[in-house]
Amino acid sequence: MIGRLFDRAWLLSDSPQSRAQAAWGRRYRLWCDFRANKPALYGLATVIALLACAILAPLLATHDPVTQNLGQRLLPPSTQHWLGTDELGRDVYSRLLYGARVTLGMVLAVVVLVAPIGLAVGCVAGYYRGAADVILMRVTDVFLAFPRLILALAFVAAIQPGMTSAVIAIALTTWPPYARLARAETMTIRDADYIAAVRMTGASSGRIILRHIMPLCLGSLIVRVTLDMSAIIIFAASLGFLGMGAQPPSPEWGTMIATARRFLLDQWWVPLIPGIAILVASLAFNLLGDGLRDVLDPRQG
Template sequence: MSAAFSQAWLLDETPASRSQAAWGRRYRAWLDLRSNPLAMIGLVVVVAFVILSLAAPLLATHDPGVQNLTNRLAKPSVAHWLGTDELGRDIYSRILYGGRVTLGMVIAVVLLVAPLGLAVGCIAGYSGGAVDRILMRVTDVFLAFPRLILALAFVAALKPGVESAVLAIALTAWPPYARLARAETMTVRNSDFIAACRLTGAPAGRIVLRHIAPLCVPSLVVRITLDMSSIIITAASLGFLGMGAQPPSPEWGAMIATAKRFIFEQWWVPTIPGLAIFMASLAFNFLGDGLRDVLDPKQR
């Protein structure tokens, strides 16, 4: 009865409060997402990767950095579920700890680029004029270069490492979000409710922060989720090229780089981290497509 009452409360067509209306929208969005099987598969895989990475110290069967040269390039077995690499390190344990590095880099990039892109796009779209032209020309400069090439240039100017890779990817990933936020802002800046805010004397900063930016967030969330796969691949590519996480850090891209010469004889050594990158990227794509259908009113 309690569950039925809660569902009826959430789906009430005439909510009695703003809180009920907000929770009702969230519940309907969840129902729409749940009806998409591919989106749910992506969500389950993403959550599984996050949980496995966070629980790596509990789930790992070996220390990811301990070498055992007498057992190098061992096939998958009971002792080593996914085999060992060229230094005898357990691949299963390194995959778990590598998820911490790779997914941690992705989360750090998102936390940096999302607020930056949202701020630049909203300010440019609302201000217009010279401010818009200057900010968009700066955005165009970053968009003119391929993301990986520009990230390599930034890392080379700093020093190879996780922190440099995160900063480099963040500096190259924010322009699309700024473009999207600007487009969303320009569609609502002349709306009646924005005009009413101006008539009440609200400053431009408050209007952008309290009224325009929240309207841009759903589209930004969808774009970020869809871009997660490219961010993962860029982070792994930097590790593969020796410009990201440095050995002996168990980063998925770096693991492929050190094992690529064994792909024909000991195929499991480079293939397993490659499968981890593939599965994580595909899961984020599935989830992003589902969120686009739920959050973007143009797709309805």
């Protein structure tokens, strides 16, 4: 079976001999369509590189990211410190690598929280309609009525600044669009003939939602999540910049910019380099999301 996965003729066969062959053939065609989109391919490569840097930070870092050395503060980029040092003599390159762990970790935590919640709320509202739809959508509207950053700042300030509070705050303001998207998809699916056939076999509503409706909503949800990751990165960095996210000495990109913004004109490398990291990560996820949208949801391409 594994050898067949590298057989182009087997993957592109017009008459597959098994469900596995048909499934792998579809995946291979999607990959071919995605590969033809060069910007999306560059975005995927950049995202993989960022994740690799975050995972391998202890191996790639040349210095301890939190060790201070005031005798070497604000040094420009050199062979000893590839991206220079900050106001406390800490190596910017090492802090950037560990900052990828913090920032991307927060983004992944938000996605893990909001994607299932938004999918479940939207599918339940769209399938049952009636009172369930009205109640769930009104709750969604309440969260959408507040500016995201203001609501997140209020939540974090009410609890305690920190990464955990920032993740929960971002999650609270991010799930409503996913719920609305899943609801719209569900309302177009619930009356389809194959759903009616499943219902006639005696399947329960919960089984229909979990096994037959949610999988059909995943394509659009994955596209939306990927496109939103850039906004979540900027959101997390904004909370860190305002002092409500990751707290010093944690090497989070937004926090790094906040503590070094006064050196922008003289020691430009200290605030500029984490800003470039945020830009590159956001752009990479946007390019990747655009490519996935064209492949998984061609109606919006």
